[in-house]
């Protein structure tokens with residue numbers, strides 16, 4: 001239960017990297033390679049130092065807990081060394097509901113399974129503790145009989161992808177690789193409050209995020225040409241495709257839709273995320289007319305405080321921020 005601090009691993013990795021005169025940037029995921037600590041999740045005889053698992057009978061695969069419960073034992077805020085991915089669902093904005101506050105207004109990049117999603121089927125997140133199998137909305141992928149598990153999207157033993165994401169979550173044999181320093185650029189390696197903060201994760205164009213999500217949600221992919229019947233993404237939705245007035249509205253980043261807080265009394269939210277071609281965190285987060293729309297522009301991967309995991313209160317009537325994300329690009333709401 002005492003993982004080696006990421007800092008010492010990184011220091012070691014930096015030294016080794018320097019010795020090998022290797023110029024490649026670091027992509028050190030936890031639960032991977034030398035950062036895969038068997039004892040985080042496995043116990044050999046169903047007990048350790050007086051703590052028993054399943055009353056000492058142990059659990060299949062020598063695990064310390066059943067699927068989601070085991071991962072959440074550390075990732076619900078209990079273990080301050082692990083990123084907290086569960087929020088209470090009652091506070092005003094996603095980043096102040098958790099025990100370890102993140103450093104920007106959109107909180108943890110992946111978002112949050114609200115605490116009620118551990119017991120009920122929720123409209124605001126992927127469902128982890130359902131009582132029957134779930135089929136992906138707009139798709140055919142089906143979960144196991146208890147709803148989704150962390151392992152439906154992440155490999156517990158790590159992958160070379162960003163956040164140990166599975167390369168082929170829908171199992172159709174077509175990989176969607178989310179590679180660090182290619183699809184995704186990170187602005188921090190420590191501490192966890194920065195490393196996992198949405199504002200420190202930048203997306204390159206092209207990236208495989210849309211392909212990764214549409215693996216399960218096949219029919220959310222947009223048509224390939226205007227007129228659009230489903231919201232376009234990637235190359236089909238570049239700011240440059242909008243009118244010149246709207247392009248200026250987006251690049252200036254003030255006025256309708258823009259503000260510093262989500263779900264406060266004044267209309268506007270922080271700039272939504274986009275994909276941008278570049279070879280560094282600074283370049284892929286540079287605002288411009290080549291910025292493109294992707295799933296994570298509007299959604300959080302785990303869940304959010306809002307209906308359909310959107311990053312702003314799209315369905316909360318009379319909320320000052322109800323139309324904000326749409327307004328950043330389309331400037332039509334109040």
Ligand code: HEC
Nearest residue numbers: 001003006029030040070071074081082083150154156163
């Ligand atoms: C014993 C506690 C513990 C358990 C159990 C645990 N984790 Fe973690 N997890 C951690 C810690 C600590 C980190 C790394 C924090 C950091 O970045 O320094 C981490 C990081 C991660 C990351 C981010 C990896 C990266 O570097 O980008 C993912 C994804 C993750 N865990 C998924 C899981 C899943 C899925 C399970 C269950 C199969 C699980 N964890 C179980 C402690 C735990």
Ligand code: HEC
Nearest residue numbers: 031036037038039040041042060061063067151155156157
């Ligand atoms: C973050 C949690 C986590 C860590 C750390 C972890 N495992 Fe696992 N392990 C699992 C889970 C969950 C399963 C159940 C099957 C699955 O989902 O892959 C499993 C299954 C296994 C299995 C049986 C299935 C298979 O893939 O062969 C073996 C063997 C195994 N783990 C060995 C290890 C070893 C050795 C280590 C350390 C080097 C380790 N695990 C670290 C979570 C973990």
Ligand code: HEC
Nearest residue numbers: 122123124125126127134135136169213216295299301308
């Ligand atoms: C392994 C398959 C799988 C992947 C990958 C996946 N989803 Fe889902 N998703 C599901 C299933 C199953 C449901 C329906 C049940 C539920 O809500 O969990 C769902 C539901 C949703 C919902 C509706 C939530 C609600 O409660 O109304 C949204 C929005 C969503 N997913 C977005 C995404 C995005 C964005 C990604 C990529 C970051 C993604 N999904 C990746 C399987 C998947």
Ligand code: HEC
Nearest residue numbers: 068071075083108109110111126148149150153163196301
């Ligand atoms: C529907 C797929 C899906 C499921 C289910 C899922 N994750 Fe994730 N997770 C992701 C994606 C995608 C990211 C990266 C998103 C981003 O950076 O915007 C992520 C990010 C993370 C991170 C990094 C922290 C952060 O805020 O970005 C951790 C830790 C993590 N997941 C752990 C878990 C654990 C533990 C579970 C089960 C309780 C789980 N995930 C279930 C898709 C999923």
Ligand code: HEC
Nearest residue numbers: 137210213214217220221231293294295297298308310314
């Ligand atoms: C421009 C913003 C935007 C983008 C980009 C976007 N979504 Fe959505 N999505 C929404 C909104 C808003 C909703 C709620 C339904 C509605 O009002 O359209 C939603 C709903 C959903 C639902 C639930 C549909 C239902 O029947 O309940 C799924 C699944 C989903 N999105 C997946 C995705 C995936 C996967 C991607 C990327 C391929 C994506 N979305 C990209 C804004 C967006």
Ligand code: HEC
Nearest residue numbers: 226227228232236237238239241242272293297325326329
């Ligand atoms: C980050 C910028 C961005 C955000 C946020 C965004 N859009 Fe878009 N949207 C675009 C772009 C770019 C296009 C493609 C325009 C084109 O090809 O003419 C588009 C296309 C559309 C179209 C089709 C217009 C046409 O000419 O056929 C509609 C309708 C639309 N968006 C509505 C919305 C709504 C509603 C929201 C909020 C839920 C939203 N958009 C959020 C950038 C965005």
